[in-house]
């Protein structure tokens with residue numbers, strides 16, 4: 001990558017609704033059970049509630065506090081979401097106002113790949129002169145879920161994760177990025193205006209493993225590294241079996257994968273920052289580590305990035 005100006009993460013935070021919905025709770029109204037959900041997906045419970053902007057504001061404020069930055073020091077807020085509060089305006093406008101940011105605001109919708117897309121775009125802005133950015137992944141998938149449809153209802157959750165990115169001279173933390181899409185597969189995962197989320201779970205599963213592995217291998221190679229150099233993998237949390245399969249095919253021990261799907265379910269754009277913050281808060285990610293972020297989602301889209309933590 002050619003850049004004279006990079007970025008590093010200086011603050012992070014999350015927000016999840018208080019309401020915990022367990023697998024047993026879902027079994028009351030759906031023909032499903034805790035054993036099936038845990039075995040087939042790895043999910044034990046999820047958080048449900050709030051709005052995308054509320055969760056994004058809470059996560060964003062936590063990230064700013066951690067970075068020791070004021071809202072008026074942020075040049076732009078970039079919100080990755082596939083569940084905006086409204087069609088217009090972008091939910092980032094509500095977030096900008098709610099936090100008191102004086103800089104720009106825009107949404108990125110690349111479904112579950114959204115946070116890695118947003119993070120890549122943010123590094124581009126830093127390279128052309130931005131000083132500080134707030135990047136958030138926030139979702140309320142519960143609002144577009146048909147709670148009578150067990151195929152989707154058992155998978156989804158709500159939440160948000162945010163990071164503050166600050167410019168540094170030199171390459172910074174982002175060693176490589178790979179953004180991909182295949183719009184001819186858009187029928188696999190979709191939600192029409194006013195409708196519910198539809199997904200072809202089996203086909204997405206098959207494709208997901210392939211695009212995660214291919215894009216991750218490309219990102220690792222473009223970073224000038226091998227899989228053995230990767231200290232931590234922060235994958236999109238759609239299904240524990242997808243994470244396991246991807247790790248196996250990449251040749252990365254599964255112990256290096258951050259897993260939060262058991263607690264939060266699939267939170268789309270929020271899942272990678274939720275997992276990243278979990279790794280940071282539990283001391284699993286330290287300065288100098290190489291961390292691989294990798295996601296896939298509706299579109300289909302996929303995205304992988306390798307960070308050298310701390311720059």
Ligand code: ACO
Nearest residue numbers: 032033036040112150154201202204205238239268297298
């Ligand atoms: N509870 C109990 N039984 C169920 C449930 C359920 N919730 N769902 C399906 N079953 C049954 C099926 O009817 C089937 O029964 P049968 O064998 O008698 O016919 C059996 O369980 C197996 O069903 P499959 O559909 O084959 O289950 P599979 O192992 O494929 O798991 C799942 C389904 C979890 C959806 C999986 O395919 C998956 O995770 N796919 C990927 C989803 C994904 O990644 N989505 C993209 C991101 S989502 C987003 O962007 C918002």
